[in-house]
Amino acid sequence: MQTQLTSDILSSEHGQEAEAILRNCVHCGFCTATCPTYQLLGSELDSPRGRIYQVKQLLEGASPSAAVQQHLDRCLLCRACETTCPSGVDYSRLLEIGRQHLHQRQSRTLPDRSVRWLLRKVIPRSDLFATLLNLGRLFKPLLPSTLSRVIPKKVSIGESEWPPLRHSRKMLILDGCVQPALAPNINLATAQVLDRLGISVITTPKAGCCGAVEHHLDDHEASRQAARRNIDQWLPLLQDQAEALVITASGCTQMVKEYDRLLADDPQYADKARQLVNHCKDIAEIIQQEDIDPLRQSMSNPPRIAFHASCTLQHGQQISGVVETILSRIGYQLTPVAEAHLCCGSAGTYSILQPELSNQLGERKTEALMKGQPELIATANIGCLSHISKTAPDSTPVVHWIELLSPSHLQAPTEKSASR
Structure with a gap:
């Protein structure tokens, strides 16, 4: 794509980055076939190709407007278009630059x-x-x-349920910001599963939110501050005691894995961020590398599971098929899921800021998940879990997939999830 970015934009590092991304786009339109908002609205301006063109116009000096802001806001940043794009366009990064540019020039109500x-x-x-x-x-x-319906029952976790630090192998875990309150059983299940695999889990309560919320809401400095705080908490432990940082929410994993880009221009933290990223693993990556025979248990009538691969797992981190393989090896039956590449509509704060589109996508996703008549729905992200729970039948629990590997689910897989 030809570009004519303004001189002040081109003189900046972000402007040069944006121009390189724009020049990679050939406007083939493959991205429109996998874009959730284009599927719903049928508008070119609400497709990746249309948004790329709008960002290009902004960087070429076009006047910002509330209409352009709305079209850019409607993007879920699911990155399905990046998976589809034959030219390797870094769409999410371009949209981030475009949103930040617009944020500085177009006020909101x-x-x-x-x-x-x-x-x-x-x-x-x-x-x-x-x-x-x-x-x-x-x-x-x-x-x-x-x-x-979105307010879950309270679950109390006793100190005795958390496995003690008894193994030579140790890993850190990100507690998360909303997950401990919404579904504390997820981190508990992770600690119990890793304990059975000979790995002790260390909590880091002084580490906080990964920074994704602030980042997606255009407060990039706050997200960088969150990254620095977490690096200060995690990196010394990774250098001394733990071999990895394990994260159960795929959205948080994706964010932490991008700390090196987030802090690339920070002379004090750039190298530290790269070191941390090298040790950051999604729980799926950890389990994939381990011998899971200790987790196997004979199930005479294994339950049928519909797995929703969150966008941050399959498009953001490019980890596709890993969880499904693990669940199959444990003994669960996986049901087919149509349109598995499409977002459920959660997308962090998107369900709050764009409720109409979010709910439409949630209903569409639940319908696809339920076609195989599963007994359980599993996913890899707390946001997806909460969002799908709103439209899933009361008789079908929605759980994080790691819970299905814990002893309680292997013994009683049809019990109602505490997150519902």
């Missing part, structure tokens, strides 16, 4: 700014989020069904 500010202040703070969630549970009977 007061309600929009207020919601985004609230999301940035609440979600990354696990203590505040947990307090508000407990408050929601208290008033759950008074809330509309559409809202009360």
Whole structure:
């Protein structure tokens, strides 16, 4: 694609990066076939190709507008288009540059700014989020069904349930910001599964949110601060005690794996970020490398599982088919899932900021997952789990796939998930 970026844009490092990405795009249109918003809206402006053109116009000096802002906001950043693109266009990075450029030049309405500010202040703070969630549970009977359905039952984890540090092999774990309150059983199941494989899990409570929320809401400095704080907490332990940092939420894994790019221009943290990224693993990557024979258990009637591969797993991290292979080796039956490449509509804060599109995608995803008549739905990300739970039948639990490897699920796989 030919470009005529303004001189001030071209003089910046980000501008040069954007021009290189734009020149890779040949406007073939393959991306439109896998774009969730294009599938729903049928508008070229709400497709990757259309958004690339809009970003190009902005960087060439076109006046910013609320309409362009809306089209860029509607992107889920699922990266399905990147998986499809034959030219290797780094669409997500280009959109990030375009959104940041627009953020500096196009103001939002007061309600929009207020919601985004609230999301940035609440979600990354696990203590505040947990307090508000407990408050929601208290008033759950008074809330509309559409809202009360997303509030899970409280699950209490006893200290005795967490395996002791008894193995020579050790790994760190990211607690997460919303996951400990919404589904604490996920990290517990991870610790129990790794314990059976001869690996002890070390928690790092002083590490906080991975920074994805702030990053996706255009507060890039806050996301860099989160990355620096986490590096300070994790890297000394990785150099001294632990062999890896394991993360159970695929969205968080993707974010941490991009710390090196996020802090590339930080002289104090660039090298530290690269070291951390080399030690960061999604739980699927860890289990894939281990001998899982100790986890096998004879199941006379193995339950049918529909697995939703989150976008951050299959498109962001490019880890496809790994979880499905693990579950099959354990003994579960996997049902076919149509349109497995399409996003469920969760996409971090997207379900809050773009509820109509998000809900349409959630219903479409649930319909595809349920066609195989599964007894359980499994996924790899807390956001997907919560979102799909809103539309899944009450009789079909939605769980994180690592829970299916824990003793409780192997013995009683049809029990209702505590996250519902």
